[in-house]
Amino acid sequence: MTADAAAQTARLVELGAPALAGLTDAAFADLVPDAPAGGGVLVVSPSLVPAADLAPLMVLDGRPGFVVEDMTDLAEFVPIEGELVPDTPLYWITDLERGDEMANWSPAQALPAIRERGRVPLTVSEGISWLLQEPERLERNQCFMTIASRKPKARGGLDSRTPALWISNGTGRDGRERKGAPKVGWCWANNRHTWLGFASAAARTMG
Known part of the structure; x- marks a missing residue:
């Protein structure tokens, strides 16, 4: 195992990811592919740990992450058409960007712009995995947004929500005790937000 892979595996073990996957620490480590040249971020696939279970492992200033109460169907948000996500428990994403320059864009604008640059938009599990390793990447x-995850409708088309990761203000159903906590929420797919970029990576890889 490469040094980068070992360090990120240790971080996930420390946070408790193996237990959520029903694995021993050693069995979890055995699933980790070597990090790609130049490094990256180790992604915990939803096939190993669902995004809703992974979210509470995010920690920002001592506050654990959470999923908003009106997103009980997070497991139904899957990779959009055209996104090739490795069918493995763990994989890597490389050269991550938060996409600050796209703030106040709509997802409909951001997706083609990301793809035109030869990059891939992040799924919600990839976004969470990034913050598990680098919580400081989430700033008020x-x-x-993680626009590679969308929920298909039974009769065709996509649910109008897009998952996003931001910091709770502790208002409404979040609860005051969650102020400052990292949060998995959603935005309407055609809306713009000055405080939300569009996270992307150069590639997904098995190392």
Whole structure:
């Protein structure tokens, strides 16, 4: 195992990811592919740990992450058409960007722009995995959407929500005790937000 892979595996073990996957620490480590040249971020696939279970492992200033109460169907948000996501428990994403320059864009604008640059938009599990390793990437007024995850409708088309990761203000159903906590929420797919960019990576890889 490469040094980068070992360090990120240790971080996930420390946070408790193996237990959520029903694995021993050693069995979890055995699933980790070597990091790609130049490094990256190790992604915990939803096939190993669902995004809703992974979210509470995010920690910002001592506050654990959470999923908003009106997103009980997070597991139904899957990779959009055209996104090739490895069918493995763990994989890597490389050269991540928060997409701050796209703040106040709509997802409909951001997706083609990301693809035109030869990059891939992040799924919600990839976004969470990034913040597990680098929680400081989430900053107030500089957060991001994960537009590679959408929920298909039974009769065709897509649900109008897009998952996003930001910092709770502790208002409404979030609860005051969650102020400052990292949060998995959603935005309407055609809306713009000055404080949300669009996270992307150069590639997904098995190392």
